Structure formats: C-alpha cells, structure tokens
Amino acid sequence: MAEKVDWAKYLDEQTSILSKNVSELEVNPSVELESNGETNGENEDDSCNPAEISILQKIIRKGLVENPNDVEIQRQDPNSPLYSVKTFEALHLKPNLLKGIYNMGFNAPSKIQETALPTLLADPPQNLIAQSQSGTGKTAAFVLAMLSRLDTTVSYPQVLCLSPTYELAVQTAEVATRMAQFCPEIEIKLAVRGEEMPRGAHISDHIIIGTPGKVLDWGLKFRSFDLSKIKVFVLDEADVMISQQGHQDQCIRIHKCLSTKCQMMFFSATYGQEVMEFAEVIVPRPIIIRLKREEESLDNIEQYYVKCKDQQSKYDALTNIYGSISVGQAIIFCHTRRTANWLAERMTKHGHSVAVLTGDLTVEQRIAVLDRFREGQEKVLITTNVLSRGIDVEQVTIVVNFDLPIDMQGKADCETYLHRIGRTGRFGKNGIAINLIDSTETMSICKAIEKHFNRRIKFLNAEDSDEIEKIGA
Numbered sequence: 136m137a138e139k140v141d142w143a144k145y146l147d148e149q150t151s152i153l154s155k156n157v158s159e160l161e162v163n164p165s166v167e168l169e170s171n172g173e174t175n176g177e178n179e180d181d182s183c184n185p186a187e188i189s190i191l192q193k194i195i196r197k198g199l200v201e202n203p204n205d206v207e208i209q210r211q212d213p214n215s216p217l218y219s220v221k222t223f224e225a226l227h228l229k230p231n232l233l234k235g236i237y238n239m240g241f242n243a244p245s246k247i248q249e250t251a252l253p254t255l256l257a258d259p260p261q262n263l264i265a266q267s268q269s270g271t272g273k274t275a276a277f278v279l280a281m282l283s284r285l286d287t288t289v290s291y292p293q294v295l296c297l298s299p300t301y302e303l304a305v306q307t308a309e310v311a312t313r314m315a316q317f318c319p320e321i322e323i324k325l326a327v328r329g330e331e332m333p334r335g336a337h338i339s340d341h342i343i344i345g346t347p348g349k350v351l352d353w354g355l356k357f358r359s360f361d362l363s364k365i366k367v368f369v370l371d372e373a374d375v376m377i378s379q380q381g382h383q384d385q386c387i388r389i390h391k392c393l394s395t396k397c398q399m400m401f402f403s404a405t406y407g408q409e410v411m412e413f414a415e416v417i418v419p420r421p422i423i424i425r426l427k428r429e430e431e432s433l434d435n436i437e438q439y440y441v442k443c444k445d446q447q448s449k450y451d452a453l454t455n456i457y458g459s460i461s462v463g464q465a466i467i468f469c470h471t472r473r474t475a476n477w478l479a480e481r482m483t484k485h486g487h488s489v490a491v492l493t494g495d496l497t498v499e500q501r502i503a504v505l506d507r508f509r510e511g512q513e514k515v516l517i518t519t520n521v522l523s524r525g526i527d528v529e530q531v532t533i534v535v536n537f538d539l540p541i542d543m544q545g546k547a548d549c550e551t552y553l554h555r556i557g558r559t560g561r562f563g564k565n566g567i568a569i570n571l572i573d574s575t576e577t578m579s580i581c582k583a584i585e586k587h588f589n590r591r592i593k594f595l596n597a598e599d600s601d602e603i604e605k606i607g608a
C-alpha cells in the first residue's frame with residue numbers, strides 16, 4: 136500500500152486535515168491555553184463539609200484498599216489486558232534480558248507483551264501498530280524489542296525511540312536502563328532538552344531515546360548520528376506524535392530519513408480513526424493490534440462526577456478529596472497552566488502540601504517535581520495535559536479532572552480523558568477518577584465522554600449513603 140502513495144502530497148494533505156481536527160492541547164505544554172474568566176481566589180471561604188469529607192474517605196478506602204483485583208487472578212481472565220498464556224521464556228528473550236525483567240519483579244507477560252513481542256522479534260522484522268489500554272505494559276513490550284534487536288559489536292545508534300514529552304522520554308530511558316541492567320555492553324543515550332552534544336561529535340550509543348526536536352537537531356542539524364542506519368524506529372504515544380502540530384512535522388521529517396528496511400513500532404492506548412488511517416500509510420505493511428472501543432477504558436478505574444456550583448465549589452470538593460487520600464497519591468488535571476498555578480497557590484496557602492508541574496517550569500524543575508512525587512514526598516500533583524500520557528507512578532490512586540479535557544473547538548477530548556484517567560489503575564490496580572462539573576457545558580462534555588466509551592461515569596452524591604454502598608461493590 137505505502138509504495139503506491141505520493142508521499143509528499145499525501146503527507147501535506149493529511150497534515151492539514153489532522154492539524155484542523157486534532158487537539159493541540161493534548162501534551163504540548165507550549166500550546167496550553169490561557170483560560171478565561173478565572174476568579175483569582177477572591178472568595179476565600181473554603182470551609183469543608185465534614186459529612187462530605189467522611190463520605191469521600193469511605194469511598195476511597197473501599198475502592199482502593201479493599202482491592203479484590205489481584206494481578207494473578209486477572210492474568211487468568213481472558214478478558215483482562217493482563218491475561219497471558221505464555222511465559223517470558225516462551226518469548227525467546229535473551230537470558231540477560233530475562234534476568235533484567237525478573238529483577239524488575241515481572242513474573243509473566245501481559246496480553247500486549249505476549250501478543251506484540253512475537254511480531255516484534257520475528258525474522259524478517261515486521262512492522263507493528265499496536266493499541267493497548269493505559270498501564271498494561273506497552274513500554275516493556277517495545278523496550279524488550281529494542282534491546283533484543285541490537286548488534287553490540289558495532290558502535291552507532293541502531294534504535295530510535297521517540298516520546299512526546301521530556302518526562303516520558305526520561306522515564307522510558309530509565310525503564311530501558313533497568314531492563315538492560317545485566318547487559319553492560321548496551322549503551323543508551325537520552326536525547327532531550329538539556330542534553331548537549333559537542334558539534335562534530337558522533338554518538339556511539341546503540342539506542343537513542345528522546346523527544347523529536349532534540350533528535351532532529353542531533354540527527355539532521357549536527358549529523359551526530361546517521362538516521363538512515365536506524366534499524367528500529369519506535370513511536371510511543373504514536374497517535375499524538377503523528378497528529379499533533381509540532382510533533383507531527385518533526386516526526387515526519389525524521390521518518391523520511393529512515394531506511395525502507397527500518398522496522399517500525401507504533402504504540403498507544405488510543406488511535407482515532409483518521410489517525411489510524413494515517414499511521415497505516417506511514418508504516419508499510421503493518422501488523423495491527425487494535426482494541427474495540429468498548430475495550431479501551433479499564434474496568435478497574437471507577438469513574439465519578441461531582442456536581443459543583445462554580446469554581447469555588449470545585450475547590451471545596453477538591454479539598455474534601457484531598458483530605459481523603461492518605462491511602463495513595465493523586466494527580467489533578469487542569470486545562471491551563473494558569474488554573475494549575477492558581478489552584479496550587481490556593482491549596483498551599485490553605486496549608487495543603489501540593490506540587491505543581493506545568494510547561495512554565497524548566498526541564499530540571501519538571502523532573503525534580505516528578506521525582507519528589509514518585510518518592511511520595513508530595514501526595515498531590517497538580518498539572519496540565521503535559522503529564523496526561525505515559526507517566527507511570529504506581530501509587531496514584533486518584534485522578535481528578537478539575538477541568539474536563541476539551542479540544543480546540545471546545546468539544547470533549549475523549550482520547551486525552553482516557554490517558555489522564557489512565558494515570559491511575561496501573562497494571563491491574565484499582566483507581567478512581569473524579570470529574571468536577573460546574574456548568575451545563577461541562578456536564579454535556581462529561582456525557583459525551585460517557586457515550587464515547589459507553590462506560591458509566593457515576594454521579595457522586597455526597598448525601599446519599601446508598602450510593603456509597605454501591606461504590607466499590
């Protein structure tokens with residue numbers, strides 16, 4: 136199929152179609168909107184209703200601590216994304232890689248690992264476009280393939296993995312380093328903002344993991360490595376990488392320099408129809424692993440909405456939730472940096488210990504905030520869509536959408552919603568997603584999301600104890 140396409144023309148057409156249709160807000164901090172009409176904390180009355188606090192505490196404890204969803208039980212359920220019949224040994228991984236994954240505490244592959252790895256490791260190499268729910272182990276699937284495909288007798292980059300954000304690239308490089316801990320011959324280079332290469336220097340590492348801008352600089356501008364020698368090209372969060380303005384142009388430029396023999400691996404939890412069609416043009420003769428719409432959202436994440444009168448009552452609801460999260464950690468998503476900073480300032484002023492991560496910060500600050508959160512030094516992280524994808528913090532038990540995700544047209548951004556709530560419920564754990572609704576518009580966005588995934592987002596009525604009994608049942 137790909138051979139028949141007039142590349143330049145097709146890509147130009149697709150670029151303009153997708154640029155019109157796909158939200159710019161998903162992950163790119165440089166295009167976060169400034170919100171209108173925010174009150175900057177004029178109303179200082181944020182007293183909490185003790186009954187609500189206690190109800191939320193009950194819900195959260197019930198849903199999260201009394202977790203019947205043991206990973207081993209889920210592994211035996213063919214409908215679970217953790218289901219697998221094979222062992223890691225049966226996937227013919229190199230002994231030192233097996234040692235690495237067992238050392239990381241992985242006992243058996245998940246469904247996506249079991250399904251994707253035979254394709255990714257096949258000879259001759261097969262291209263793959265894969266979809267699997269958030270937190271089901273896509274990273275290990277492609278990292279194991281990346282590490283397996285290397286020739287360590289030569290010293291130049293052979294594997295390139297692109298991520299949409301600085302944090303995600305760093306995280307993936309950390310996973311790869313841990314998996315390769317018993318393969319000291321494998322060298323991995325991180326290509327993100329802040330990492331520098333002297334002009335004229337050549338990269339001798341086998342793997343480059345980074346963001347598209349830095350990879351373009353090193354690959355095309357400085358010629359620090361030869362893109363045409365890349366044997367394996369991985370696009371994590373592939374849908375956003377080929378559809379979002381900024382990422383798309385850069386990824387296509389990189390893609391054009393790759394050899395026709397290069398194996399391509401595209402991974403994401405979501406692919407809109409148009410994006411999937413585009414992916415099928417970019418990736419020659421791909422094997423496709425795709426979820427049905429009703430399989431996209433996870434059963435282990437309970438979704439709720441809380442009705443609030445206005446921004447102030449959203450803040451009150453949030454402080455109630457905050458009081459109840461001693462069993463884990465929470466991520467709160469806001470639509471704009473401005474709201475995130477406002478909220479963080481406000482909560483801090485009222486004695487809550489929260490962290491905030493937005494595109495306003497330097498990359499050093501961003502990674503420091505995330506590290507502190509991972510270590511549990513802060514229980515609550517307030518952020519924007521910059522952290523909506525890929526970030527894996529096991530202890531996150533609650534995701535709060537302070538603002539529901541919307542696209543440039545103000546419509547429900549269902550893909551971003553799924554990625555955001557997928558920051559909890561990692562690898563079979565239970566999680567809770569709470570959406571704060573403060574207008575008829577946000578209510579209709581919530582309904583649109585519910586309809587899209589055909590999954591109920593339950594009304595959380597802080598005064599109805601019967602409702603509470605049903606939650607977590």
Ligand SMILES: Nc1ncnc2c1ncn2[C@@H]1O[C@H](COP(=O)(O)OP(=O)(O)OP(=O)(O)O)[C@@H](O)[C@H]1O
Nearest residue numbers: 241243244269270271272273274275404525527562
């Ligand atoms: N086979 C396994 N056994 C046990 N834990 C695993 C296994 N595979 C992955 N994990 C763990 O599951 C968690 C989620 O994995 P990962 O981050 O790869 O998910 P993902 O599918 O890439 O999610 P997202 O769509 O959010 O990017 C990680 O903490 C990872 O260490």
